[in-house]
Structures are given as C-alpha cells and as structure tokens.
Amino acid sequence: MIQFKDVGLVYPNGTVGLKNVNLTINDGEFVVIVGLSGAGKSTLIRSINRLVTPTSGELYVDNEDILKYRGKDLRKLRTKTGMIFQNYNLVKRSSVLKNVLAGRLGHTGTLRSIFNAYKKEDVALAYESLKRVNIADKIYNRADELSGGQQQRVSIARVLTQQPKYILADEPVASLDPPTSHQVMKYLKKINKEDNLTTIVNLHFIDMAMEYADRIVGMRAGEIVFDGPVSEVTEKTFEEIYGRSIREEDFRGGSEES
Amino acid sequence: MTNDKKTLTDQVPSIYPVKTKIQVTIIFFVVLAMYLTSMIWTQSQMAGGFTGALGNMFNVMKNFFPPNPEVISAVIGPMLETIQMAIIATTVAAILTVPLALLAARNVTTFKPLYYITRTFLNILRTIPDLVLAVIFVGLFGIGLFPGILALIIFSLGILAKLISETIESVDMDPMEAMRASGGNVFQTISYALIPQVLPQYVSLVLYVFEINIRASVVLGLVGAGGIGLILNQQLQFYNYPNAMMIIIIIFVVVIVIEYISTKIREALI
Numbered sequence: 001m002i003q004f005k006d007v008g009l010v011y012p013n014g015t016v017g018l019k020n021v022n023l024t025i026n027d028g029e030f031v032v033i034v035g036l037s038g039a040g041k042s043t044l045i046r047s048i049n050r051l052v053t054p055t056s057g058e059l060y061v062d063n064e065d066i067l068k069y070r071g072k073d074l075r076k077l078r079t080k081t082g083m084i085f086q087n088y089n090l091v092k093r094s095s096v097l098k099n100v101l102a103g104r105l106g107h108t109g110t111l112r113s114i115f116n117a118y119k120k121e122d123v124a125l126a127y128e129s130l131k132r133v134n135i136a137d138k139i140y141n142r143a144d145e146l147s148g149g150q151q152q153r154v155s156i157a158r159v160l161t162q163q164p165k166y167i168l169a170d171e172p173v174a175s176l177d178p179p180t181s182h183q184v185m186k187y188l189k190k191i192n193k194e195d196n197l198t199t200i201v202n203l204h205f206i207d208m209a210m211e212y213a214d215r216i217v218g219m220r221a222g223e224i225v226f227d228g229p230v231s232e233v234t235e236k237t238f239e240e241i242y243g244r245s246i247r248e249e250d251f252r253g254g255s256e257e258s
Numbered sequence: 259m260t261n262d263k264k265t266l267t268d269q270v271p272s273i274y275p276v277k278t279k280i281q282v283t284i285i286f287f288v289v290l291a292m293y294l295t296s297m298i299w300t301q302s303q304m305a306g307g308f309t310g311a312l313g314n315m316f317n318v319m320k321n322f323f324p325p326n327p328e329v330i331s332a333v334i335g336p337m338l339e340t341i342q343m344a345i346i347a348t349t350v351a352a353i354l355t356v357p358l359a360l361l362a363a364r365n366v367t368t369f370k371p372l373y374y375i376t377r378t379f380l381n382i383l384r385t386i387p388d389l390v391l392a393v394i395f396v397g398l399f400g401i402g403l404f405p406g407i408l409a410l411i412i413f414s415l416g417i418l419a420k421l422i423s424e425t426i427e428s429v430d431m432d433p434m435e436a437m438r439a440s441g442g443n444v445f446q447t448i449s450y451a452l453i454p455q456v457l458p459q460y461v462s463l464v465l466y467v468f469e470i471n472i473r474a475s476v477v478l479g480l481v482g483a484g485g486i487g488l489i490l491n492q493q494l495q496f497y498n499y500p501n502a503m504m505i506i507i508i509i510f511v512v513v514i515v516i517e518y519i520s521t522k523i524r525e526a527l528i
Contacts, residue, residue: 049439079441089436093454102450106441113442114449155436162440 001026002048002166002198007057009043009222017043018054019222027165028196030189032203032213036242040222041202045168048200049081050074061166079106082159084169084188088151092144096135096154099143100126103161122161129160133187149180156187160195167191169201173208178254181205185212205252206238325503333489333505337512340485343403344471347410351418352464354411358419360448363426380423383416392478406483410475414467425459426452458527465520472516476509 002025009017018040025031033041046052047059050066058065066077082103090099104122105113112118130136133153135146143151152172159167169188173181185201189212192199203209209216209230216233218226218241226233226241235246242250272279361367361376391412395405433451442450479487486509493502 051435051439075441075443077441078439081439083436083439085432085436087432089432091433091451091454092430093457094450098450102437102442103440105437105443105446105450108446110443110445113446158436158440 001060001062002200003058003060004044004047005058005060007047007054007059009047009052009054009056016222017052018047021057021222021224023217023224023227025198025200027198028192029198030192030212030214031198031200031217032209032215033200033217033219034203034206034209034238034241035219036204039219041204041219042170043222044219045170045200045202048166048168049078049083051083075106079162080164081166081168082162082164084152084155084159084167084172086171086174088148088155088175090143090151090154090158092142094143095140096130096143096146097123097126097139099154100130100157100161103129103158106162125163126157126161129157130154132160132191133157147180148176149183152176152180152184153187156184156191160191165198167197167199169199171202171204173203173205173252178252181208181252182255188212205250206235206246207251207253209233321497321499322503324500325507326498326500327504329493329501329504330508333486333508336479336484336486336489337508339403340475340479340487341472341512341516343407343410343475343485344468347407347475348414348464348468348471350407350411351414351467354415355418355422358415359422359426362419362423365427365429365431366448366452380416380419383412384420386412386416388413388474388478389481392481392483396482401482401484401488403484406475406478406485409478409483410471413474414471417470418463418467421463422456422460425456425463429455462524462527465524469513469517469520472513 002023004021004023007021008019011017021044023044033044035041043052047054048061048066050069054067057067059067061077061080066073069077091102098116101118101122103126104118108118108122127136127139130139133156135150135153135157138146138150138154143154146154167188172188173184176184185208188199188201191197201212210233213230215229216226216237217224218237220241220243226237238250239246274282358376358380361372362380364373367373367376388409391409392406395408399405399408429452433455434447437447437451475483475485476487476490479485479489480491482488482491486505490502490505490509493499493505
C-alpha cells in the first residue's frame with residue numbers, strides 16, 4: 001500500500017512539483033495518472049521510488065515513511081518498486097539478456113554482478129521474463145538493434161526480473177506508435193492481473209487511460225484534482241482535469257494489430 | 259502582394275545579433291595582431307639564420323650518410339626496451355586513469371569539491387612537460403628505465419584521465435537512472451550502465467596514448483631515461499653519425515608500424 005499524506009515538493013529552482021497531495025493506492029490496483037505535461041505526474045511517480053524527494057509531508061510505502069530513507073534502505077525500496085521509462089532507458093550497447101539481468105542488481109552482491117556471476121535461478125528468471133513478453137528469441141541481440149516497441153518490452157522484462165511489488169511506469173507509450181502502445185499497455189495489464197502487482201501508469205492519452213485503468217487520478221499544477229474508478233469518468237471529467245476542452249491530440253487512437 | 263513583399267524585406271533581421279558581430283570582429287583583429295607581432299618578433303630573432311642553415315644542412319646530412327647497418331643487432335635490445343617502457347607505462351596509466359576519470363566527470367562525481375580537486379590535480383599533471391618529469395626522475399633514481407617509465411606514466415595519466423572523463427561526461431544518463439531505480443548501488447550502476455558506453459572509446463584512447471608514449475620514450479632516452487633514446491644520444495655525442503642515422507631509421511620504421519597497427523585496431527573498434 002502506498003500512502004501520500006500532505007506531500008509537497010518544491011524544486012531547488014522554485015518550481016512547484018507537488019502540492020498537498022493526499023492519495024492512497026491499494027495493493028493490486030491498476031492506477032492511471034492523467035494530466036497535461038508539467039502537471040506533476042512524473043514527480044508524483046518518481047517520489048515513490050525517491051528518484052526525486054518530496055520536501056514536505058509523509059509518504060508511506062508498506063507503512064514505512066520512505067522520505068527519510070538513505071543508502072541501503074533506499075536501495076531496498078527501489079528493489080521493491082520497478083520502473084518503466086518513456087525512453088526505455090536500456091543500455092544500448094549491451095545485449096538484451098544483460099539488460100534484463102540488470103533487474104537483479106538490487107538483489108545481487110556488487111562483486112557477483114560486476115563479474116556477471118549471476119545465480120542460475122536469476123538467469124532462468126530473466127529468460128522466463130523475456131518469454132513472458134514474447135521476445136526470448138532476441139536475447140543476444142544488442143538492445144539498439146530492436147524497435148521501440150521491442151525495447152519497451154525488454155524494459156518490462158527487466159522490471160519483471162526485478163520481482164518488485166510495485167510497477168511505476170512513467171509515460172511508457174509516449175514514444176511509441178498506436179499499435180505498439182496498445183501492445184505495451186496490454187502486457188502491463190496482464191502482469192498486473194497475473195502477478196497481482198500494483199501498477200501506476202502515467203499517461204496523457206484519454207482513450208488509453210479509459211481502456212486500461214481500474215482507477216484514474218487526475219493532476220493539474222501539482223495537485224490532485226480527480227480521483228475515482230474508471231466507471232465514473234467521462235470526457236467531461238477530462239475537461240475538468242485538463243482545464244480546457246478536449247482535442248484530437250489527447251487521443252492515441254488505433255488498436256493492437258497482431 | 260508587392261506591398262507585402264516590401265514590408266517583409268524591410269524587417270529582415272541580420273543572421274547574427276549585432277553584439278555577436280562586434281565580438282567576432284574584435285576577436286578577429288586581436289588574433290590578427292597576435293600573428294603580426296609574433297611574425298615580426300621571430301623574424302628579428304632569426305635574422306640571417308636561414309641562408310646559414312641551408313648551407314649547414316648539406317654538411318650535416320653528408321656526415322649522416324651512409325647509415326651503418328652493423329649497429330642493427332646491437333640496437334634491437336634497447337629498441338625493445340623502449341617499446342616495453344611504453345607498454346608498461348601505458349598499462350599502469352590506463353589502470354590509474356579509471357578512478358581519476360570517474361572523479362573528474364561532472365555527471366558521476368556530483369560532489370562538487372571532489373570534482374574540482376581532481377580536475378585541478380589533472381590540470382597540474384598536464385602542465386608538467388614529460389621531459390621535465392624525466393629529468394626530475396633521473397635525478398632521483400639515476401639513469402635507467404625506471405625513471406623513464408615513471409615519467410611516461412604521469413605524462414600519459416594527465417592526457418588519458420582528461421580525455422576519458424570528457425567521454426564519460428558525454429554519456430547517455432538514462433540507463434544510469436534505470437540502474438539506480440532498480441536498486442543498484444554506485445558500483446553496479448557504473449559497471450552496468452556506464453562502462454559499456456565508454457569501453458570502445460577507452461580502448462581507442464589507450465591505444466592512442468600508447469602511440470604517443472612510443473615516440474615520447476625515444477625523446478626521454480635523450481635525458482638518460484633508458485631505451486633507444488639513450489643509445490641515440492651516446493652515438494650523437496661521439497659524432498658516430500652513420501650509427502645515429504641507422505638508429506633514427508629503425509625508430510622511424512617501428513613508430514610507423516606500431517601506429518599502423520593501432521590505427522587499424524581503433525578503426526575496428528568504433
């Protein structure tokens with residue numbers, strides 16, 4: 001369970017990232033956070049694994065205030081929260097398998113990982129994760145030889161190999177075309193259901209949010225302006241969240257092909 | 259329509275801001291003035307030098323020919339010593355470079371004071387000419403290979419660490435963020451996300467410094483730091499010009515061969 005209590009974040013240059021955020025995310029939920037760019041979605045998600053640190057309030061992950069975490073505690077928290085990025089963030093010159101094994105870093109000793117002396121179970125787990133996202137035939141390819149959609153699937157496999165409790169996806173489909181976007185979202189949804197992993201996804205496409213979310217949280221200017229199950233959400237809700245009328249660019253469109 | 263066009267051309271802005279134009283003009287004239295002054299200065303120093311040099315050149319060259327092939331067998335040993343000096347010095351410098359380059363890279367060493375201290379230290383290293391280092395170490399340890407190797411290590415460390423830290427600074431930071439987000443510590447982040455990105459450039463730069471070291475170790479021999487330079491210096495002092503010429507030819511061939519090989523390897527890497 002993740003609980004935000006009056007969380008605020010002001011960046012060193014004075015920009016307000018989060019303002020009085022109160023939010024509880026229960027285990028197993030698939031939450032989509034929507035809002036225009038600059039609304040604080042990224043800041044919110046990155047606070048959970050402390051890639052950014054809120055400047056006020058309390059943030060509980062599994063009933064522990066994580067804002068005071070440093071060093072070892074922090075790495076343990078990050079091991080528990082897997083992250084998926086807009087730009088995949090793979091090491092382009094490394095092989096797919098090595099990229100996926102990087103998900104084990106938090107579980108593996110420094111020397112063991114530097115000399116690639118992974119336990120057999122870890123390699124098996126990495127291979128299994130690649131199979132789950134249907135990309136097991138590419139394990140020895142360099143990451144930059146893959147297409148965008150394939151790279152994002154590799155990054156999903158990396159997160160699976162990490163065996164986290166929470167998945168944080170920061171605009172996972174913003175760099176992809178419509179069919180691959182749907183494919184990636186379907187994998188995230190599938191993993192959420194099969195492994196009961198709490199998943200928090202940042203999106204700005206209305207149709208995708210409506211299609212995949214259980215619950216939608218709307219943000220504007222660092223504040224939460226809507227929070228409710230997807231059944232309560234209409235286009236009117238989005239107009240309120242965005243603070244303007246809905247445009248064509250707010251939709252991803254398309255559907256998964258093959 | 260024509261009216262529109264006229265107003266358009268009236269408002270065309272210049273391609274560069276006026277401020278930039280003035281700055282560039284001033285810089286141009288300052289550089290030009292520097293060229294002119296240095297030309298006048300050096301010419302007055304060399305007055306009458308050229309005609310004399312040309313006449314001497316023929317006399318000097320006459321003494322050097324024909325090269326004496328008999329010295330080849332005696333010179334092979336010191337030549338190999340020179341190459342070994344370069345190999346050892348480059349290897350040690352390549353190892354010592356790693357921590358220094360990481361500490362001198364702004365994106366890895368976020369702790370500012372440490373970054374500035376390492377940068378300054380490297381800058382100081384690079385300001386000392388290799389010849390001065392060799393003279394100092396020969397004074398400390400006596401004539402031989404060891405002072406030469408030490409001088410080369412410090413000399414190449416300065417270049418390598420600087421170039422590699424700049425390579426590190428230009429690296430894609432996204433994968434490093436991903437490693438941190440998956441719970442990796444500093445060493446894991448560096449070995450997984452950073453090293454794969456800089457490894458080809460690292461190898462290429464080490465080979466490049468190795469080439470420089472071969473040439474530098476010849477010069478260092480002149481001040482007593484061992485290797486072929488030492489022998490060359492002796493022969494020149496005894497006025498054995500044909501022997502010296504042979505040594506120069508051998509050095510020339512070896513340097514060209516090594517440069518060719520290392521260029522081929524570097525081409526294959528990048």
